[in-house]
Each structure stands twice: as C-alpha cells, then as structure tokens.
Amino acid sequence: MQNNWTSEEIYLLTERGYALYQQGRYEEASIIFEGIAAADPLNTYARTALATVYLALGDANRAIKELSVVLERNPADEESRARRCEAYCHAGNWAEAGKDLAILRRTRASHHVQRLTWRLEAGKPFTY
Numbered sequence: 001m002q003n004n005w006t007s008e009e010i011y012l013l014t015e016r017g018y019a020l021y022q023q024g025r026y027e028e029a030s031i032i033f034e035g036i037a038a039a040d041p042l043n044t045y046a047r048t049a050l051a052t053v054y055l056a057l058g059d060a061n062r063a064i065k066e067l068s069v070v071l072e073r074n075p076a077d078e079e080s081r082a083r084r085c086e087a088y089c090h091a092g093n094w095a096e097a098g099k100d101l102a103i104l105r106r107t108r109a110s111h112h113v114q115r116l117t118w119r120l121e122a123g124k125p126f127t128y
Contacts, residue, residue: 005039014045021049026056037066044070048080051087060090078104082112086119094124 017032030053036046047066054063067084070077081100088097101116 010036010040010043010046014049017046017049017053021053021056026053029053030057042073044074044077044080048083051080051083055083055087055090058090060087063087064091064093076107078107078109078112082109082116085112085116089116089119089123092123094120 013032013036017029017036020026020029020032030050033046033050033053036043037050040046047070051063051066051070054060054066064084064087067080067087070080071084074080081104085097085100085104088094088100097116097120101113101120104112104116
C-alpha cells in the first residue's frame with residue numbers, strides 16, 4: 001500500500017465514497033475511489049466501486065478498464081465478470097459481452113446468466 005494509509009483510513013474513505021454514490025454525487029465518489037485505487041492498487045472493492053461510478057457517469061469504457069484489472073488478478077470473480085459484461089453492453093461491444101456471458105455460463109453463475117442473456121438480446125442489433 002502506498003502513501004502510508006492505514007486500513008481504517010481506507011475503510012473510512014470507501015464508506016464516504018459509497019455514501020456519495022448513494023446520493024448521486026458520482027463525480028465526487030469517483031475522486032475518492034480513484035484516490036483509493038491509486039494508493040492501494042490491489043483494492044478490489046475500490047476498483048469495482050469505481051467501475052460502478054463510471055457506469056453511472058456514462059463512461060462504460062473506464063468501467064471496463066477497472067473491471068479488467070480486477071479480472072486479471074482474479075478471473076473467477078463472477079461479480080466483476082457480470083459487471084464487465086454489463087459495461088460491455090453499455091459500450092455496445094456485444095462480442096466481448098458475449099465472451100463474458102459464456103464464461104459465466106460455464107461457471108454456472110446462474111443468478112447472472114439469465115439477466116445478462118436478456119440484456120444482450122435486448123441490445124444487440126437485429127441481423128438476418
């Protein structure tokens with residue numbers, strides 16, 4: 001961990017960032033989570049929260065980047081894979097969304113699979 005932040009300080013910052021997110025103050029929440037991710041690059045919660053904030057701000061590509069960092073470290077993280085699949089849908093990147101969905105199907109993450117299947121079907125352009 002950089003900057004000599006204690007675990008308690010990081011926890012308090014994550015609480016503050018989450019509260020800002022809940023209040024719809026996404027820009028401020030992103031600043032906090034970006035700071036945490038910079039100080040503690042391995043902090044999965046901060047990166048996942050940052051991705052959620054980026055989606056709320058309409059920046060799917062930045063969300064994908066954060067979730068990809070998490071998945072590089074832990075490819076079995078079903079929550080992050082489902083969120084990245086959703087972010088790919090927001091970005092209109094149906095091929096990559098389909099790859100994440102296929103992985104979720106193989107791992108039997110059924111609580112995500114049906115919702116994301118509907119999301120992909122609803123968003124994909126119709127082809128003959």
